Amino acid sequence: MNPAGGDTGRSDEDLIAEVLRGGTAAFGEMASRHRPRIEGLCRRFFRDPELVRDLVQESLTRIFSGLAGFRSEMQFGGWMRAIVVNICYDELRRRQRRPEELVADFTDAEPVWLDMVTYASPESIVGAAEQRREARQLAHRLLDSLRIEDRMAVVLKEAEEMSVAQIAEQMGWSEAKVKIRVFRARRAMRKQAERILAAVRR
Amino acid sequence: MNCLEARNLFVSFWRKTLDGPRREQFVDHLRECTGCDHSFRVFALTAPVLYAESRELPDLATSVRRSRRADASRPAQGSKPTRLRFSVRSALAVSLLVAAAGVAAYLAVHEPQTSLEETLSPPDATVEMSSGTEFAPPS
Numbered sequence: 001m002n003p004a005g006g007d008t009g010r011s012d013e014d015l016i017a018e019v020l021r022g023g024t025a026a027f028g029e030m031a032s033r034h035r036p037r038i039e040g041l042c043r044r045f046f047r048d049p050e051l052v053r054d055l056v057q058e059s060l061t062r063i064f065s066g067l068a069g070f071r072s073e074m075q076f077g078g079w080m081r082a083i084v085v086n087i088c089y090d091e092l093r094r095r096q097r098r099p100e101e102l103v104a105d106f107t108d109a110e111p112v113w114l115d116m117v118t119y120a121s122p123e124s125i126v127g128a129a130e131q132r133r134e135a136r137q138l139a140h141r142l143l144d145s146l147r148i149e150d151r152m153a154v155v156l157k158e159a160e161e162m163s164v165a166q167i168a169e170q171m172g173w174s175e176a177k178v179k180i181r182v183f184r185a186r187r188a189m190r191k192q193a194e195r196i197l198a199a200v201r202r
Numbered sequence: 203m204n205c206l207e208a209r210n211l212f213v214s215f216w217r218k219t220l221d222g223p224r225r226e227q228f229v230d231h232l233r234e235c236t237g238c239d240h241s242f243r244v245f246a247l248t249a250p251v252l253y254a255e256s257r258e259l260p261d262l263a264t265s266v267r268r269s270r271r272a273d274a275s276r277p278a279q280g281s282k283p284t285r286l287r288f289s290v291r292s293a294l295a296v297s298l299l300v301a302a303a304g305v306a307a308y309l310a311v312h313e314p315q316t317s318l319e320e321t322l323s324p325p326d327a328t329v330e331m332s333s334g335t336e337f338a339p340p341s
Contacts, residue, residue, distance in 0.1 A: 044251060117246050122232055125243070126216055129250045139251040158252045193244040 013075040031060050043157045045088040047140040061083045092148045109134040118200045153181035203231045208238045212245050215252050
């Protein structure tokens with residue numbers, strides 16, 4: 001038993017078997033092991049930390065309640081990711097709104113980051129990006145400007161490095177549709193980014 | 203290094219996984235090629251979310267604290283969505299009132315054609331079907 005939820009090094013399969021036998025403490029260990037991965041995935045889609053926390057909680061609840069249906073021939077990581085992606089997709093659709101225009105709507109801190117992206121050296125940009133909250137904020141706002149399906153496709157392709165076939169299976173789309181969505185998302189992001197940089201240079 | 207090679211290295215450069223000489227070649231190329239330099243800057247606008255490693259994303263507890271502090275320091279911004287919600291509710295309430303008034307006016311002009319007893323009495327237990335056979339529901 002591991003009431004503290006610390007990692008005992010047991011495999012996911014062992015922990016799942018114990019959870020299914022009624023050992024809920026094993027789920028604590030699974031949750032602490034996979035929480036950072038789930039959080040990271042949710043944060044590709046949402047920037048509000050409170051919302052991310054709720055989605056992580058919901059994901060863990062669904063994973064727990066769905067464990068009985070998990071088949072050992074699947075990869076646990078892939079199965080878990082499918083649940084989290086579905087939850088994020090549902091949440092994006094729930095919050096569906098028209099793609100927004102960004103150029104005239106910067107927050108106070110964003111122009112500082114934009115100046116840096118426009119004029120600083122590539123090394124300085126990379127170094128500063130990790131420290132600057134507004135860098136992530138603006139990136140999220142750029143992603144917010146995409147249509148939901150385009151956004152799902154590009155995040156899964158670029159950030160999660162999933163193959164076209166994997167995305168097609170996850171989303172229930174054809175591979176052609178995935179490719180079109182990714183292409184459109186990249187083109188739209190590029191267009192928005194070009195407009196932002198042009199506005200800074202003006 | 204040509205442009206295609208340089209553009210294929212954007213993600214590795216962002217994640218700081220390029221080795222020294224390759225990194226120098228990459229930076230030199232960007233210095234000389236305005237097209238790739240511009241593309242890298244465009245890339246840098248979405249990279250903090252799309253190409254950050256999960257571990258580089260800030261700790262969630264810290265983010266929650268920061269978000270709460272930011273919310274506390276911006277009281278005026280909170281009123282905008284609230285006002286919007288109220289305006290939507292008001293619009294709904296007005297629509298419902300107009301609809302109710304319309305129904306009342308219609309009923310006042312057009313008197314019901316059937317009496318209350320007729321309306322409430324059960325339909326005939328026997329229903330004639332299109333084929334001519336009769337269907338009697340079980341009693």
